[in-house]
Amino acid sequence: MELRQVGTIAGKEFWDRIRNRWVLAVALVFTVFALVIAYFGGAQQGAVGFRSIGVTIASLVSLVIYLIPLIALVLGFDAIVGERERGSLDLLLSMPITRFELLLGKYLGLAAALAFSTIAGFGLVAVVLAAQLDLPALFHYFGFMASSVLLGMAFLSIAVMLSVFAADRTRASGLAIAAWFFFVLVFDLLLLGALVVTGGSYGGEIFPYLLLLNPADVFRILNIFTLDDVRTLYGLATVFPRTLAEPWLLGLVMLAWIVTPLAVATWRFRK
Amino acid sequence: MTSTTPQHAERGVDPAAIVAVRGATRHYGAVHAVDGVDLDVGRGELFGLIGHNGAGKSTLFKMMLGLVPLTAGDIRIDGAPVSGGGFRAVRRKIGYLPENVVLYDNLTGLETLQFFARLKRVPAKECAPVLERVGLTHAAQRRVREYSKGMRQRLGFAQALLGRPQLLFLDEPTNGLDPEAIREFYLILRGLKADGVTMILTSHILAEIQERVDRLAIMAAGKVQAIGTVQMLRERMDLPLWFHVRLPRADFERVRTVLGHLPVTAVEARDDHVAVQCRRDAKMLVLQALASLGDKVLDLHVHEPSLEDVFFGFSD
Incomplete structure (x- = not known):
């Protein structure tokens, strides 16, 4: 593998998103939503203003879990199929570059754009809130930012995989929307439904492991479990064993969610 | 670059050939897009490939570039099999202008060439002279979205010329060019030929290439129906x-x-x-x-x- 070729493709993808202001737009969306949640999250309870980092992160998690997968899927769904449909893929592949280098370059460039906008967007909020946060709170906030980046990478990897499999952009966009519905809306409902139907007598032991099959759930657990007050609030400790909730372990699961779809995409693209 | 190898001799390949196609076949289910094609193109030759739409020209082009895998047969460019790991090095010596070239609208002409130059490991300073060669210096800083079809075609040709390729694949290269630009295009080809560059081109404007190619192959239904100089084919017919x-x-x-x-x-x-x-x-x-x-x-x-x-x- 020639890293220079990967870098050339990644650089183009990244700068394309900088130039067309995609990164700026997404960063602004994150900043505005995060500030609104931090200051007005407790408005329903009659209080306005920053409360605690735990409550803020819990609210942000609820937002991010919908928003970032959607943005990542929209960003990556036409990475390969778009080039193929436009007719520019053949020209790219006629260059001294392998299919793996092209795929990896595309992924890394898009991932860099998404990570940059996520860090810039939420990082700006950290700067604004810095005066009200102590060191542990900042640590938790940066943990939230890092896991948000990982969540974006995982869904971007899924999007790039769909982009390789899809015959055209229309189908790729349909698959991306279906993936969002499945992972963000349907998956938890299915698990919950299965538990209710069986009265909790079957599947209770494998339930925590099944949650790992969804990167959105891994992200949720990663953030919720590290905050004591929120963990209690969500009642997660009753269904999710503490041993499985180690940040490094969940981080590895997230990495697997990044690597596996990319590996499948590479296999398919080479064929 | 080497071409005369024992493997070549075994396969009955002309040692002077830079492109050697033997029994190249590509099937898509029941469709035989390319069916048992044999072809040699000599170094420095200007070779034409003509045929109806769907005759298999573009598929054969893509097979020769290693973009479409072969169902059967063997294609070697400069002695290297197109499906082998060593083909990457050969690719650096190849220029390709696809039919209906699609470039990136958000980049300027110069940025487009710089992008492809990085992929080909060509120094960025080579981009401006190549743009000048195809007559696009005045539009170097304009975004490709503002280019006319002819200008896009010329920019596509410019990227193919990056890195002083020894072998050029030009698929319908004069698409969208006005008569003056077509004349200039063939003047550039004449210069490249004088420099020893091998060129394979397709065109559906037969009158345009009949006076310009050294040899040509006529394709129909995925097969090469005839191959030779225009005069030889006239006599044979x-x-x-x-x-x-x-x-x-x-x-x-x-x-x-x-x-x-x-x-x-x-x-x-x-x-x-x-x-x-x-x-x-x-x-x-x-x-x-x-x-x-x-x-x-x-x-x-x-x-x-x-x-x-x-x-x-x-x-x-």
Whole structure:
């Protein structure tokens, strides 16, 4: 593998998103939503203003879990199929570059754009809130930012995989929307439904492991479990064993969610 | 770059060939897009590939570039199999202009070339001279979205020229170019040929390439139907040729008289001339007979079968 070729493709993808202001737009969306949640999250309870980092992160998690997968899927769904449909893929592949280098370059460039906008967007909020946060709170906030980046990478990897499999952009966009519905809306409902139907007598032991099959759930657990007050609030400790909730372990699961779809995409693209 | 290897000798490949295609086949289910094609292209040759839409030209192009895998057969460029790991190094010596080239609208002309130059490991300083060569210096800083179709085609050609390629694949290269640009394009090709660059091009404008290619192959239904110089193909097809003899109308019948004993296949009186059709082997006899008319003949044109006639002869 020639890293220079990967870098050339990644650089183009990244700068394309900088130039067309995609990164700026997404960063602004994150900043505005995060500030609104931090200051007005407790408005329903009659209080306005920053409360605690735990409550803020819990609210942000609820937002991010919908928003970032959607943005990542929209960003990556036409990475390969778009080039193929436009007719520019053949020209790219006629260059001294392998299919793996092209795929990896595309992924890394898009991932860099998404990570940059996520860090810039939420990082700006950290700067604004810095005066009200102590060191542990900042640590938790940066943990939230890092896991948000990982969540974006995982869904971007899924999007790039769909982009390789899809015959055209229309189908790729349909698959991306279906993936969002499945992972963000349907998956938890299915698990919950299965538990209710069986009265909790079957599947209770494998339930925590099944949650790992969804990167959105891994992200949720990663953030919720590290905050004591929120963990209690969500009642997660009753269904999710503490041993499985180690940040490094969940981080590895997230990495697997990044690597596996990319590996499948590479296999398919080479064929 | 090397080409003469023991493997070449075993496979009966012309050692001078930079492109060696043996039994190349590509099937898509029941569709035989390319079916057992054998082809050699020599170094420095300007080679044409012609055929109807769907004849298999573009698929064969993509197979030669390693973009479409072979169902069967073998293709080597400069001795390296297109499916092998060593083909990456060969790719650095290849330029490719696809049919309907699609470039990135958000980049300027110069940025487009710089992007492809990085992929080809060509120094960025080579981009400006290449843009100048295709006549796009004035538009170097304009975004590609503002380019006309002809300008895009020229920019596509410019990226193919990056890195001083030894082998150029040009798929319908004059698409969208005006006559002046077409003339300039072929002037560039002439310069490249003088530098020893091998070029393979397709075109559906047969009149445009018949005077310019060294050899050509006619493809139909995924197979090469004929291969050779235009003259060789004309002779092989043995198509009749036409004489257009201009003379006073009162002397039209004299033409029939002097040709009476010759194997001509048609004599037609037209507005201001008589058209005579004959087989190629009777050409000189007819010419001598017409010469006997002396100063009655005001003008004479010999019309050889065009490449289009040859093409339809083989492809039908």
